[in-house]
Amino acid sequence: MKRKRILYGINGTGVGHISRAKSLIPYLKQYVDVDILISGKLQELNFDDDVLYDFTGFTFVYEGGAVNWLKTIFQSHPLQFIRDMFSMNLKPYDMVVTDFEPISAWGSFFRFKHCINVSHQSSFYSFKTPRTPLWPFFILAELFMRFYSFTFDYLGVHFLRYNDNIFPPVLKDEIIDAKPTQEGHITVYLSAFSLQEQIDFFKQFPDYDFQIFHKHCNDVAVVDNLKISPLSETFKYSMIASSGYISNAGFESNAEALHLKKPLLCIPIRFQYEQYCNGAALKKLGVTVIPYLKKRAVNDWLLSRQPLPPISICDTDEFAKAIVKKIKN
Known part of the structure; x- marks a missing residue:
């Protein structure tokens, strides 16, 4: 046949x-x-x-x-x-x-x-x-x-x-089979914000280490408390070892974070309807969802973040x- x-x-x-x-x-x-x-x-x-x-x-x-x-x-x-x-x-x-x-x-x-x-x-x-x-x-x-x-x-x-x-x-098999760890850093993937906007923002939290992934980054660089990397396969390893994940309200990477039981903070991309709907669904799962990238809201999450129950995959x-x-x- x-x-x-x-x-x-x-x-x-x-x-x-x-x-x-x-x-x-x-x-x-x-x-x-x-x-x-x-x-x-x-x-x-x-x-x-x-x-x-x-x-x-x-x-x-x-x-x-x-x-x-x-x-x-x-x-x-x-x-x-x-x-x-x-x-x-x-x-x-x-x-x-x-x-x-x-x-x-x-x-x-x-x-x-x-x-x-x-x-x-x-x-x-x-x-x-x-x-x-x-x-x-x-x-x-x-x-x-x-x-x-x-x-x-x-x-x-x-x-x-x-x-x-x-x-x-x-999800990818590497995520499904992963043994998550807590190595202290926060993984960041915010595609709707420029790289410079993220550098300027997260430098305001010198007591925390952030690993930022961005499509406009060409080489790995360290700036104060920030490690900046190109968007690549290393992203998943950063998330697996992270102590939290900050992202827009997309679907795939947030599902991975929930499966890995990572504390999760989401900022829906403004004027993108699907992201608003995802934010509504994530709130029902106990995820912290904020409308803007503001220092006080992010600081509150950093101080109070907790792992969430894993979702079915x-x-x-x-x-x-x-x-x-x-x-x-």
């Missing part, structure tokens, strides 16, 4: 999408052949498998802890997006899987190819998934999240299993099987 073949589209604008793909694709390859498409600007992150389609895609522009929607729109490439969408050959594939990646999703839609959205964002297809109390004021953002990588079918991932189509977090092989079952005969 001929092996089934899928195209896996990865949104390269967030570390979580790439991290999930790295965890999931080896398990998928036990059952089907997998080709990879990636779009977005964080493609400098190492990806173990060959990438068949490497597209420009869309990305968000962040300034001062918020999305700059005007610059995001002006720096998009709509004509390139359309060219890329129709340049793919989808005939060899039995199904397309998209992790919130729009080129593979809309290319499948216009070619009548079965496509399934496998992402954290697709968990919001269900209204059982937590929202910010102000969600009616974000109806355009809700529609954006629904139609950015539009599919009719989905398997979502979230902190808890809110319905049968939503699975617990899919997904059996990656079972999740891979659930995806394969979606292939239509």
Whole structure:
């Protein structure tokens, strides 16, 4: 019997999408052949498998802890997006899987190819998934999240299993098998703040050591109580050994921190609806969520931080099987 073949589209604008793909694709390859498409600007992150389609895609522009929607729109490439969408050959594939990646999703839609959205964002297809109390004021953002990588079918991932189509977090084996330690430092990954903003802010806490990871850092450097590193595989080892984690309200790394029972402080990226919703879900789990990066709020957390109960995680092989079952005969 001929092996089934899928195209896996990865949104390269967030570390979580790439991290999930790295965890999931080896398990998928036990059952089907997998080709990879990636779009977005964080493609400098190492990806173990060959990438068949490497597209420009869309990305968000962040300034001062918020999305700059005007610059995001002006720096998009709509004509390139359309060219890329129709340049793919989808005939060899039995199904397309998209992790919130729009080129593979809309290319499948216009070619009548079965496509399934496998992402954290697709968990919001269900209204059982937590929202910010102000969600009616974000109806355009809700529609954006629904139609950015539009599919009719989905398997979502979230902190808890809110319905049968939503699975617990899919984590890397290194995180699942890790033996967490407490080496005294605080790991920091705040993608929406510039590197200089973070240096200036965390130097205000000389009694604490911070390990800051940023995509605009090229070499490891030490500045007073701060160790600054490029965004790389060393990030996970820093978190495993940390005494706390400070991040925006993304999904993947916060799920890893919760699994590792790390004290967690989250600052949702302003004007990004998904982050507000994640913040609402994290609050229900006992996580400290603050609206701005303010000295007093961070100091209070540093003084009172406590480990949180671990969350359930997904059996990656079972999740891979659930995806394969979606292939239509």
